Amino acid sequence: MGKLEGKAVVAQGGGPTAVINQSLVGVALEARKHSQITHVYGARHGVSGILAEDFVDLSQATSHNLEMVAATPSSGLGSTRDKPNAEYCEKIFEVLRAHDVRYFYYIGGNDSADTCHIVNDNATKAGYELRVIHIPKTIDNDLLVTDHCPGYGSAAKFVVSAFAGVNLDNYALPGVYVGVVMGRHAGFLTAASVFARKYPDDGPHLIYVPEQVFDQDKFLAEVDRVYKQHGRCVIAVSEGIMDKSGQPVMTSLQSSVERDSHGNVQLSGTGALGDALGDLVKKKLKIKRVRSDTFGYLQRSFLSVVSTADANEAREVGEKAVQYSVWHNVDGSVAIRRTGDYSVDYMLTPLDTVAKATKHMPEEFLQGDHDVSIAFKNYARPLIGNFPHYERLAAPGVKKLLR
């Protein structure tokens, strides 16, 4: 079998992460090393850029620029929510054929893996030889097969820094605080808030993830208990928490619901869930100082909060994608396998094992219906890495003289 020679196209789909450009640059720099890849193009705004022939020639970018882009959060090529159907894919091939593209690398979540799967199927049916590699990324950490997803560790580090800060804030000015974290189906990102607990009475005191049924009455009882014990209560909540009928708590609060082309309901970009939970606590428990924040887009694109392990792995999955396709002439999705504590290697898994479906937090990562376990902490800690140390005042109390 001869070498497959032609151009490569790399694109980015779905929600950005802090390290998604590490993968892009991993592809670009690795592809530039191989003579059978004649040019490496970047498609602007994912598959929609292929359709529009909206390419930039990454072979002609400087290595300094590429390294700077690698350290820049959010998809440098732009992103898309388009989900190609058969007709869409026909148009993709027309463009790929015209440009002699033989290598397609798509960086994204399970929707992007699905896109890869459809494109690959269509390529096979059309008799067009095309290597298709899906490169994982998602702050939700909800892809199947892979141990974890590039983008998760950095977003988790943001969540830890945020909750460590608001816990200190809530310690200074006590009350009830609700922090709403991204996570449609999986609670991995919200669960990371557990690392904000340093001292035994630190928050978040309650952690609610979509994997557990959210019961309003139980929730209020827990908030009441914690507030009576500590005089304050910090709560971490996934945007995707669901009631016992399987309905997102969020949808029951919104009059009109927005869906994207993958059928996903809009959960982010609104403070409604946090406000509603805050109001509930205020009204039912008669607690005056109740505040809520929705971390929103900050957690996936904030400048400067990056996990080192996450950045390194995001780079490596990009490089491995090119290596698999060039050295082994195969299609698939790059997956991370944990080999030690902490070490990893990489493998390629068939596209259909990653497409569409999502992973949830396993039972062993949960504890009761409002906390996460030590097993989760052991899993997540190396992905997040170090975060800044901080201390409370340790000074002896002074004897009261008057009262």
Add this chain to the structure above:
Amino acid sequence: MGKLEGKAVVAQGGGPTAVINQSLVGVALEARKHSQITHVYGARHGVSGILAEDFVDLSQATSHNLEMVAATPSSGLGSTRDKPNAEYCEKIFEVLRAHDVRYFYYIGGNDSADTCHIVNDNATKAGYELRVIHIPKTIDNDLLVTDHCPGYGSAAKFVVSAFAGVNLDNYALPGVYVGVVMGRHAGFLTAASVFARKYPDDGPHLIYVPEQVFDQDKFLAEVDRVYKQHGRCVIAVSEGIMDKSGQPVMTSLQSSVERDSHGNVQLSGTGALGDALGDLVKKKLKIKRVRSDTFGYLQRSFLSVVSTADANEAREVGEKAVQYSVWHNVDGSVAIRRTGDYSVDYMLTPLDTVAKATKHMPEEFLQGDHDVSIAFKNYARPLIGNFPHYERLAAPGVKKLLR
């Protein structure tokens, strides 16, 4: 005149900042050097801790612990929103007399300066010799006399990092984005978002501060103009923006309004303003992808985002407070004077020049009704310091072959 000998009390009031503990530790370490200060006590939760005789003995804290606390965001001693009246102050004196306290340092904003002023007046009337020094802090940067306030630079750095990130996010997935920033009366913090603009078409494209009347129709026209020009629009809005009748835009949207003991309306801890502005854009301009985030408590307590100049100055105002009171035996509020570009020195200003009133952005810092000026950038840049560099891809476009 002999040296005034006795104990010192330091306390923290109002909203926490990322560097408020630098001032606390500045006071504690400096006070420990002077023999006439027999002990330095910390009052827990501001003046309310004095009333409750809730003191810790900072003379008995380790220097390592104090340095770790200095690097920890949010008020290490706890805070309060209490505003002492004459009766409250009588009780304060009773406690101060009983503990032989002769030096009182209060770290806070204009409400805390007001507290200092009342306590000082009462001390004078009661014939009790007491040095009272107010130490400035506020992320709002709205204190009179001082060039700027410790706490502002670090919060501004957070705002810049957040908007730089969401601008990149919005560049990847275009739409309209509204980011709501803290700032009740003054727009300094929201104005800092201007530093997120690196490339000429970067957001925030529109910046709304409380110093300018917010007109819904003009707002919609501007969003429409920017969206038509760039295909996207990033907007920075102060929580305290007001309509032409002087009413906060926020209050007209909330059914019940919460006030603290200083009469301040609750603006933070709810996503209502961002959601309302987002809905307005969605409905009136028929733009589908509209998102809003309310930065909330993250901007004043987030772990690890600190301006170096801000941290250093916060330490120094604490040290200077002790030095003024010990070497010069005077009362007042420590103020920062800008002497060069960039250098500062410190001065003491009478308490009544800082108490109660707030500073607004001067006319020269504003540009039109939805932007800030170069004069503001020149003022604010050294306070924020460096933030991470980032780049867009710089690669040539590829010629279309089909369309």
